Amino acid sequence: MDGAHLHLVLNHFPIIGTLVGLGVLAYGLFINNLPVKKTGLGVLIFMAILALPAYFTGEEAEEAVEHLPGISDAVIHEHEELAEKAILMMAFLGGLSLLSLYAFWKKKSIAKTATLITLIFGLLTFGVFAKVGNLGGKIRHTELSVDTPTHDAIRVGDHDDD
Numbered sequence: 001m002d003g004a005h006l007h008l009v010l011n012h013f014p015i016i017g018t019l020v021g022l023g024v025l026a027y028g029l030f031i032n033n034l035p036v037k038k039t040g041l042g043v044l045i046f047m048a049i050l051a052l053p054a055y056f057t058g059e060e061a062e063e064a065v066e067h068l069p070g071i072s073d074a075v076i077h078e079h080e081e082l083a084e085k086a087i088l089m090m091a092f093l094g095g096l097s098l099l100s101l102y103a104f105w106k107k108k109s110i111a112k113t114a115t116l117i118t119l120i121f122g123l124l125t126f127g128v129f130a131k132v133g134n135l136g137g138k139i140r141h142t143e144l145s146v147d148t149p150t151h152d153a154i155r156v157g158d159h160d161d162d
Helices: 003-010 012-031 034-056 058-065 073-105 111-140
Strands: none
Touching: 003 012, 003 034, 003 058, 012 034, 012 073, 012 111, 034 058, 034 073, 034 111, 058 073, 073 111
């Protein structure tokens, strides 16, 4: 398996896994259950780690498609630029998650606040990663482009009867 293939396999995990981790964390906060909160934080830490190989295989994925017909350099560039911001956000989210776990472990009063901040920043990070994924999909899936006509744009039976 080459880097381009690995990128395609791994890039879904930080998006979906972050959403799952945030859901577990939110649920743990809602029911005030420490093991559930810790599980959510653990998932977020794991996703921060898993995002690294997804990010670092992006260059090889770009090299595999950049010369193919119909591939937009502008979309690749936009995807790459946003991915750079997203990986920094994910690293920060992983750090916040570690800090929250540490605060729970040491029974610090800041644990609940740190966890709420982690949840809020996690939602923002998820949104950016979802946008990165959407842009990545547009590189090879032209049907995702807003410029591509859809069946909604072509109205059946709509014609001139002059």
